[in-house]
Amino acid sequence: MGYQETSYKDKKVISIGVVSELTGLSERQIRYYEERGLIFPERSDRGNRKYSFSDVESLMEIANKIEDGVQTFEIRQEIKRGNKKEDQRSIRKKMLKGQLNAQFGIQQNE
Template sequence: MAKEASYKDKKVITIGIVRELTGLSERQIRYYEERKLIFPERTSGGSRKYSFADIELLMEIAEKIEDGVQTYEIRQEMKKKNADATKLRNKMIQGQLNAQFGTRKR
């Protein structure tokens, strides 16, 4: 059975609603997309669709920009967080395998 995405991760919100919820302009939102900080889905007609998780991320990005952090630095921080999460997930999987099969990675 496929795991269903959380409501926070479903890309169903239009850019206009995102603009209203965040207070950001459409130009700012598109800029963050151009800078590879946010990744909306596209409809067949080309409209952007965002999730609640995207909105939270946009708010974090806007706050950092306001504090003077450059988009490059934000992107590097995001890459590091993703890499750390991947390492942790791999460690957890290895632990589960060790527990299940009584083996240890050497």
């Protein structure tokens, strides 16, 4: 069990054309959001952008915020704060797990 199971929502398998159809955003808008650091697609061996379902959801949220007048800078700051909170939650969870394992004498093989 040495690999991390990725949720289907986080697998980067969707092309920019399909993302454009799903979101109603132009490919140019999607690339702009990437340039602004709001979305992070992976690249195929041929250099094509690949997005996940989670990315599609994020793009929809970004588009809604921009429609409401929120600036891309503000959205990027919000994303950074969200990532920081998620990192902190992850660290707390690992610490708690370690404490419980130590309390009950459970050995973890990683």
